[in-house]
Amino acid sequence: MTNLLLLQALNGLQFGILLFLVAAGLTLIFGIMDLINLAHGVLYMVGAYLTATFTSLTGDFFIGLALALPAALLFGIVLERLIFSQLYDRDHLEQVLATFGLILILNEGVKMIWGAAPLSVPIPDILSGSVPLIGPMRFPVFRIVIIAAGLVTALGLWFLVARTRIGMLLRAGATNAPMVSALGVDVKRLFMLVFGLGAMLAGFAGAMVAPILSVEPGMGNNILILTFVVIVIGGVGSIRGAFVAAILVGVVDTVGRTFGPIILRSLMDPSAASQTGRTLAPMLIYILMAAVLFARPSGLFPKAGAS
Amino acid sequence: MSETTLTSAADAASPARPRLAGRGALIGGIVLLALFAVLPPAATAMGDPFLVVTATRIVIFAIAALSLDLVLGYGAMVSFGHAAFLGFGAYAVVILAAAGIDDLLLQSLAAIAGSALFALVTGAISLRTKGVYFIMITLAFGQMAYFFFVSLSAFGGDDGRTLQHRSTLFGAPLIENDVTFYYIALAVLAAAFVLLRTVVASRFGRVLRGTRDNRVRMQAIGFAPFGYQLTAYVIAGALCGLAGVLLANQTEFVSPAFMTWQRSGELIVMVVLGGMGTLTGAIAGAVGFLVLEEVLSGLTEHWHIVFGAIIVLLVLYTRGGIAGLFSRLFGGRA
Numbered sequence: 052m053t054n055l056l057l058l059q060a061l062n063g064l065q066f067g068i069l070l071f072l073v074a075a076g077l078t079l080i081f082g083i084m085d086l087i088n089l090a091h092g093v094l095y096m097v098g099a100y101l102t103a104t105f106t107s108l109t110g111d112f113f114i115g116l117a118l119a120l121p122a123a124l125l126f127g128i129v130l131e132r133l134i135f136s137q138l139y140d141r142d143h144l145e146q147v148l149a150t151f152g153l154i155l156i157l158n159e160g161v162k163m164i165w166g167a168a169p170l171s172v173p174i175p176d177i178l179s180g181s182v183p184l185i186g187p188m189r190f191p192v193f194r195i196v197i198i199a200a201g202l203v204t205a206l207g208l209w210f211l212v213a214r215t216r217i218g219m220l221l222r223a224g225a226t227n228a229p230m231v232s233a234l235g236v237d238v239k240r241l242f243m244l245v246f247g248l249g250a251m252l253a254g255f256a257g258a259m260v261a262p263i264l265s266v267e268p269g270m271g272n273n274i275l276i277l278t279f280v281v282i283v284i285g286g287v288g289s290i291r292g293a294f295v296a297a298i299l300v301g302v303v304d305t306v307g308r309t310f311g312p313i314i315l316r317s318l319m320d321p322s323a324a325s326q327t328g329r330t331l332a333p334m335l336i337y338i339l340m341a342a343v344l345f346a347r348p349s350g351l352f353p354k355a356g357a358s
Numbered sequence: 359m360s361e362t363t364l365t366s367a368a369d370a371a372s373p374a375r376p377r378l379a380g381r382g383a384l385i386g387g388i389v390l391l392a393l394f395a396v397l398p399p400a401a402t403a404m405g406d407p408f409l410v411v412t413a414t415r416i417v418i419f420a421i422a423a424l425s426l427d428l429v430l431g432y433g434a435m436v437s438f439g440h441a442a443f444l445g446f447g448a449y450a451v452v453i454l455a456a457a458g459i460d461d462l463l464l465q466s467l468a469a470i471a472g473s474a475l476f477a478l479v480t481g482a483i484s485l486r487t488k489g490v491y492f493i494m495i496t497l498a499f500g501q502m503a504y505f506f507f508v509s510l511s512a513f514g515g516d517d518g519r520t521l522q523h524r525s526t527l528f529g530a531p532l533i534e535n536d537v538t539f540y541y542i543a544l545a546v547l548a549a550a551f552v553l554l555r556t557v558v559a560s561r562f563g564r565v566l567r568g569t570r571d572n573r574v575r576m577q578a579i580g581f582a583p584f585g586y587q588l589t590a591y592v593i594a595g596a597l598c599g600l601a602g603v604l605l606a607n608q609t610e611f612v613s614p615a616f617m618t619w620q621r622s623g624e625l626i627v628m629v630v631l632g633g634m635g636t637l638t639g640a641i642a643g644a645v646g647f648l649v650l651e652e653v654l655s656g657l658t659e660h661w662h663i664v665f666g667a668i669i670v671l672l673v674l675y676t677r678g679g680i681a682g683l684f685s686r687l688f689g690g691r692a
Contacts, residue, residue, distance in 0.1 A: 087493065144626070152667070152669030156662070159666065330509040334505050341480075348488075
């Protein structure tokens with residue numbers, strides 16, 4: 052039981068880390084440019100496809116990853132220049148619409164280029180083993196690598212935001228973009244940078260899951276909604292909030308699916324418990340979100356001075 | 359004229375949106391409904407009776423879009439979970455049918471009650487938040503409802519369930535006939551149009567519009583917007599639930615796919631591209647959306663890409679949707 056809990060907690064942590072990678076970019080883009088980007092999940096998908104392609108071209112996952120990341124960055128910047136830069140001064144509803152249209156285009160585009168059948172990326176040999184947990188349970192090395200890579204990225208992001216000049220501009224931009232512009236900072240370039248960074252992070256998340264999930268059109272749609280849940284729970288615009296909320300959502304979702312029915316079984320008869328558990332488990336994070344927003348309408352870490 | 363103030367900053371920067379309103383919208387609405395009314399004989403005359411089936415679908419989505427317009431266009435609440443109510447309505451049909459209740463009126467009553475209750479609870483929570491949080495929390499509630507029905511294995515779960523037969527009306531299989539069913543759906547649409555126009559023009563509607571235009575000012579003159587917005591949300595939810603009942607009968611099949619967030623997005627596209635806050639625009643938007651979908655999917659397998667591009671271009675280069683485009687093209691009097 053404890054072993055299972057530990058295993059599921061680790062799985063939840065790994066899932067949470069992935070959510071964080073996608074959510075970090077989304078929350079930055081929203082916090083700084085005041086832009087709702089529904090197409091952010093698509094960037095995650097594109098990252099996975101680029102990795103799959105470059106990996107099969109070069110025959111090596113790491114080279115594939117190294118090529119996919121700048122490609123994802125470039126893709127993000129091109130999108131920003133073509134479409135998103137025109138949406139910054141529009142209202143949220145128009146942003147929702149335009150990015151919704153973009154999802155249709157990119158999902159279908161991916162289907163046209165790579166086909167509708169899922170692609171698979173082999174786990175690189177060095178990372179394919181598993182390490183023993185307590186007792187008979189083992190945990191795959193690759194998932195540990197995902198957790199580690201995510202934590203390193205989170206740390207790097209924290210350093211970038213909290214300790215560098217660019218980070219200072221980002222924080223200032225999140226608080227008051229017109230003022231930053233008035234002080235002589237090229238806000239356009241700053242926005243482009245933020246968007247590219249967000250695209251690359253989402254692409255990185257896509258790249259890391261490529262070996263453990265199937266790479267298919269529409270894979271960004273589900274994670275997009277979860278990412279929204281994450282940034283709303285964390286407080287829109289807050290990277291720290293996104294981190295805490297991503298881990299929370301990842302763990303609650305994963306552990307809830309396994310332990311929800313088990314806990315319910317001690318309260319009611321087994322068949323009702325398993326049905327209720329199956330019904331409740333996928334709803335759990337949305338209930339969590341509703342509860343958080345009910346108590347704190349601006350999330351756990353609301354932006355200071357936000358209206 | 360400038361009635362849309364979702365975010366005042368964005369609106370101040372943009373010119374006033376042209377739109378059909380008032381009498382123009384009423385005439386437009388009546389013309390649309392009249393065209394719908396003569397469609398079945400016209401379809402028979404053209405030798406294409408299948409047109410009626412497509413038109414029924416359009417009429418049903420027009421009801422759903424109409425209900426969303428009350429929330430979106432008049433209440434300034436960007437609800438991204440509206441398709442959930444379609445699902446509630448549709449599942450009311452299969453669940454009651456499984457319990458042996460086939461009557462369309464009873465099923466509609468249950469759908470309306472269920473949707474209204476869901477709208478009341480989720481609306482009360484969602485309306486504690488504003489702006490982007492509102493968008494996302496309604497999205498989350500929509501997903502919650504979606505997953506609830508996905509896990510409902512007694513009714514097919516993810517795969518959905520096929521209806522044995524359409525609902526009965528007054529104990530007789532009246533709506534098995536496609537044309538009769540079409541006219542019933544159209545009657546619901548016309549009634550909904552009249553009802554919502556009355557609601558919008560009433561004192562209640564004025565408070566709702568006032569809140570949309572300037573919430574702070576409404577509060578300053580002594581109104582509490584919460585109750586008005588919540589009421590609008592509940593009315594819209596109930597109406598969309600009714601559309602769900604019709605949709606289940608039209609497709610004779612029910613599945614959680616009725617209530618995906620993409621479907622909610624499509625409803626928003628219909629309302630906004632048709633011109634929100636006009637009611638007529640919502641109907642026009644549903645017509646435009648579904649006709650375009652029909653035409654494009656006939657042309658190419660990859661019609662999504664064209665469709666997406668059209669949406670993006672319309673948002674980037676037109677303001678105020680199809681209605682706005684019309685008013686500008688014809689130098690529209692608002």
